[in-house]
Amino acid sequence: MYKYDAIDRQLINERVAQFRDQVSRWKAGELTDDEFRPLRLQNGLYIQRHAPMFRIAVPYAMMNSAQLRTLGHVASKYDRGYGHFTTRHNLQLNWPKVEDVPEILAELAEVEMHAIQTSGNCLRNITTDQFAGVAADEVIDPRPLAEILRQWTTFHPEFAFLPRKFKIAISGTKDDRAVTWFHDIGLQLQEQNGETGFRVIVGGGLGRTPIRGQVVREFLPWQHILTYCEAILRVYNRQGRRDNAYKARIKILVQALGVEAFAQLVEDEWAHGKDGPATITQAEFDRVAAHFTAPAYETLSASDAGLAEKLATEKSFKNWVDRSTHPHKVPGYTAVTLSLKKHGIAPGDITSDQMGIVADLADQYSFGELRISHEQNIILADVKLADLYALWQKAKIAGLATPNTGLLTGIICCPGGDFCDLANAKSIPIANAIQARFDNLDYLFDIGEIDLNISGCMNACGHHHVGHIGVLGVDKNNDEFYQVTLGGRQGNDAKLGKVIGPSFAADEMPDVVDKIIKVYIETRHPDERFLDTFDRIGIDPFKNRVYEGRAHGKAKAAQKEAA
Amino acid sequence: MAQLIKHGTAAVDTWKTLEIAEGETPESVALPTGDVIFPFAVWQARKTEIISCHKRIGLLIQPDERVEDIAADLDYFIVIAVNFPKFVDGRGYSTASLLRQRYKYQGELRAVGDVLHDQLFYMQRVGFDSYALKDGKNVSVAIEAGFSPFSDAYQASTTQPQPHFLRRA
Numbered sequence: 001m002y003k004y005d006a007i008d009r010q011l012i013n014e015r016v017a018q019f020r021d022q023v024s025r026w027k028a029g030e031l032t033d034d035e036f037r038p039l040r041l042q043n044g045l046y047i048q049r050h051a052p053m054f055r056i057a058v059p060y061a062m063m064n065s066a067q068l069r070t071l072g073h074v075a076s077k078y079d080r081g082y083g084h085f086t087t088r089h090n091l092q093l094n095w096p097k098v099e100d101v102p103e104i105l106a107e108l109a110e111v112e113m114h115a116i117q118t119s120g121n122c123l124r125n126i127t128t129d130q131f132a133g134v135a136a137d138e139v140i141d142p143r144p145l146a147e148i149l150r151q152w153t154t155f156h157p158e159f160a161f162l163p164r165k166f167k168i169a170i171s172g173t174k175d176d177r178a179v180t181w182f183h184d185i186g187l188q189l190q191e192q193n194g195e196t197g198f199r200v201i202v203g204g205g206l207g208r209t210p211i212r213g214q215v216v217r218e219f220l221p222w223q224h225i226l227t228y229c230e231a232i233l234r235v236y237n238r239q240g241r242r243d244n245a246y247k248a249r250i251k252i253l254v255q256a257l258g259v260e261a262f263a264q265l266v267e268d269e270w271a272h273g274k275d276g277p278a279t280i281t282q283a284e285f286d287r288v289a290a291h292f293t294a295p296a297y298e299t300l301s302a303s304d305a306g307l308a309e310k311l312a313t314e315k316s317f318k319n320w321v322d323r324s325t326h327p328h329k330v331p332g333y334t335a336v337t338l339s340l341k342k343h344g345i346a347p348g349d350i351t352s353d354q355m356g357i358v359a360d361l362a363d364q365y366s367f368g369e370l371r372i373s374h375e376q377n378i379i380l381a382d383v384k385l386a387d388l389y390a391l392w393q394k395a396k397i398a399g400l401a402t403p404n405t406g407l408l409t410g411i412i413c414c415p416g417g418d419f420c421d422l423a424n425a426k427s428i429p430i431a432n433a434i435q436a437r438f439d440n441l442d443y444l445f446d447i448g449e450i451d452l453n454i455s456g457c458m459n460a461c462g463h464h465h466v467g468h469i470g471v472l473g474v475d476k477n478n479d480e481f482y483q484v485t486l487g488g489r490q491g492n493d494a495k496l497g498k499v500i501g502p503s504f505a506a507d508e509m510p511d512v513v514d515k516i517i518k519v520y521i522e523t524r525h526p527d528e529r530f531l532d533t534f535d536r537i538g539i540d541p542f543k544n545r546v547y548e549g550r551a552h553g554k555a556k557a558a559q560k561e562a563a
Numbered sequence: 564m565a566q567l568i569k570h571g572t573a574a575v576d577t578w579k580t581l582e583i584a585e586g587e588t589p590e591s592v593a594l595p596t597g598d599v600i601f602p603f604a605v606w607q608a609r610k611t612e613i614i615s616c617h618k619r620i621g622l623l624i625q626p627d628e629r630v631e632d633i634a635a636d637l638d639y640f641i642v643i644a645v646n647f648p649k650f651v652d653g654r655g656y657s658t659a660s661l662l663r664q665r666y667k668y669q670g671e672l673r674a675v676g677d678v679l680h681d682q683l684f685y686m687q688r689v690g691f692d693s694y695a696l697k698d699g700k701n702v703s704v705a706i707e708a709g710f711s712p713f714s715d716a717y718q719a720s721t722t723q724p725q726p727h728f729l730r731r732a
Contacts, residue, residue: 007715007727018712022681030701031681038651039681121651151717151727157688158660158720161653226726237657242626272665277719277726284728 001062001369002147002291004112011154012109015116019043020102027099042122042160043101044090044115046421051095053419055118056108058089060128060146060170061371061379065359068370070111072355078104083355084415085340085348087374087463088167089127090118094419116154121162121248123153123233127169129177130373131335133292134381136327140189140196142172144289145222148280152226159233163240164248166233167205170198174492179374181213181494182206182466184250185232187225197221202232202262203254206460210496211251216263222285224270226278231270235262295367295382300332304385319445320392320403332385336366338378338400339410343435345399346428347413348376357398365391374463375412377405407444408452408517409435412463416456416473417480423456425473425480430454430509437510438517447517450530451489466490468531469516470497471509482509486516486542487534500543515545565675565695566702568683571710573702576695578621578642580675581605600644603628606636614639623675626654630661637668645691647676656689663690663721683709690721 004012019039026036040046044055056071071091075083078100079093086092096104108114117124126146133141149168153159159166171178172189180186186201198220204213220228236250254262311318326335338358341347350358358378362370365387366380373379378400383391395401404410411434414420416427431454438444453467457474464470470485481503488497504512517530519542524533534542567576580600583592589604594613600621601613613620621642622633637643643662645655655674662668673693674686680701683694687710696705719726 007717010715011713011717014713021708021712025680035650035679035681148728154717155685155713156718157685157716158656159653160685161651161656161682234657234660238654242652242654277724277729281728284731287728287731 001064002143002288008112008151009109012112012114012116015043015114016102016105016109019105023098023102038120038161040098040101041120042117043105044118045098045101046119047098050419052098052101053415054093054096054101054104054115055086056091056093056113056115057118057125058091058113058372059150060126060132060143061089061130061373062132062143063370063372064111065362065368065370067111067113068355068359068362070107070113072352072359074104074107075355076352081353082349082351084346085350085372085376085378087376087412087414087461089125089372089374091372092415094415119165121164122160122166123156123162124165124167126150126153127167127178127183127374129171129173130371130375130377130379131177131326131381132172132371133294134328134330134333134335135173136329137174138172138329139174139191140172141289141292142170142187142189143292144285145187145189145225146170147288147291148284149225149229152229152278156233158230159237162233162237163242164245164250166236166250168229176490176492176494179463179466179490179494180204182210182463182490183213185229186213189222190219192219195221198225200228200232202266203251203259205249205251206463206465207249208246208458208460209249209251210460210465211255212494212496213251214254214259216259216266223280224274226280227273227276228266228270230273230278231266234269235265239265294330295369297330297333297382298384300330300384300386302331304332307385307388310389316403317389317392319441320396320401321388322445323403323405323407324401325388326379328382330382333382334385334388335379335381336383336388336391337373337405338380338395339402339405340377340400341404341410341435342399342402343404343409343439344432346415346418347411347431350378354398354400357394358400361391361394375405375410377410403441404444406449406451408438408447408450408513409444410452411435412451412453412467414455414461416454416462420456420461422459423473424458424475425456425482426506427454427456427462427471427473430471430473430482430506433506433510434513437514447521448529452513453488463490464488465496466494467497468534469513474503476503480506482506484512484516484546486539487531489531498539500539501547512546515548516542519545565678565698566700567673567693567695568702568706569671569693571706573706574693580621580623580644598641600642603633606633610636624655624658626652626658630658630666634666637662637666637670640668640670642671642673642693643668644673644675644695647674647678647682650677650679650682656685659686659689659691660721680705680709684712688716688720688722 046053169178169183170187182204188199200217201213371379417423454471455462455464483503485497589608675695
């Protein structure tokens, strides 16, 4: 993975000193709260419900074991011994002290980590596919260009105070796993006539106004990605709305202008910057790409006899392998997902002890590297098939081998009202209640592949719009309610879920999910996943079952009156 | 009164900015004498008149005013002031980049309005060379530390036209 050189180190060390100075000037009253707020946000520091929340970047999902150990250390020294992986390649600490953050940053800088631009109205962390570089379906490894983009976004002088936050995702696979259709800029690497380039998608996003992005350029040769992004950002910085924060994302500008007019503005702007000094040279690409060479893989057979025997005899091991491994491009290796979705735990949470264990597992089984996914799990990307059984046994003891990745209880979930100031409703207890209801593993496997995503408010950090079942916390007269959507999905055919109807109270949610699942179980064809059945029968059968016997509309009003 | 920083030192501001009072319009406002920074709309409405009676002319650009509209006039201006009504309104950074990089404006480029210590570094990089630091802020600390939190940068910008990757040995 990428190793810092002199300039990278120098800049993050200077960032630590800068933030230390900003905190002390704020403490001394030289910076007002309003003046300090955007500065601390651009260092990942929110002031939250109970305490500050601090968000550390994991650029394009890659980490080494030393970095994870440091995160574990920082979480126990300055916080309560755990952290939370988010849907955008970040680790959040929920209880640090503002005064400690410069020290935390200094310790992170030692292992080439930082919190630069992890929040605020600026260019955010670049995200990608958690299987980048190893996936069997990969066309082009996105990591060198993701790193080049990371450097370009870091302290860009023109785009530090945008109308609103700006998120870029990049993917290089046949199946999109980076949610590129729902980012401010989504970049899909592809090859055309022997040339490598990007399909450039702009104006997607979830949040309050969920919109699927639109293609502004079908093919952009890779050398031009920085100058082209500069053009997009300049158009947005100048023309994006600043009068209303809810209408300030680039998606609103693209909608207002229409994608053709927007694309024309970008092309006109790009005409000035095209082929300028920011055009990426082959030498620079090669320099960065040299950091992402393959580890020292052994020459192995594509199958392993020992593994086959264990799979045949131990059902619980087979269940875990079925749910937790992803095809690898090198024979004899596989990418393993360690689930952070153990039932009853906040999805995405990991303790300092677990971080230490995962770091050891990475050293022992995966060349000392790991990734995190937007599904809030950890991936060991280069595990030998022959090591799977030993890895499973160790992961199981550490509570990291729940075989529910891609299943109903492998829930994507934001921190919600337990922690977050923005939330309308709690999300973790809903996730845990659903996990408790579906605690039978055989049943979970029988239900099969399904994404259940929960957000505690319309900002959609839990990506509820693209869950096959989406749950959104809403506020109704100061009570917490939950709106359910069905049929959303990520991937190449990414789309938004449809709202099923009026929202539900928290204690109804396990029943509601249960009814939705029962409709699927009763009507599915043998080879259908939940989503296939949904696409065939539509939303009505689900709606009818969920609201069966519930008075609504006039009947509800009459009932109220009678009462 | 904002304190002007210029050439890395506190400077005396010899310019006054024409303000359009209520009831006045760009067409009707009286044009003062001396070194005056004219609002964009006044310049556009009264260009010939201003040129005929002023040797030294300044221009004030608001965030929503387009550089493109005055690009042909740049040779007239000794100073262009770019206003930041709030420091979190980042449009002025694009205005400055365009003036310097695309339209090759060579005169004084001044940041005015909500101009604070922690934005000076970015302002300098996009091409500002004078700064009307907000009233009440510590000028000597800003001069000493505000322009140099970082010793280098990855991107190309006005002050460093080559991105870092082209400057590697």
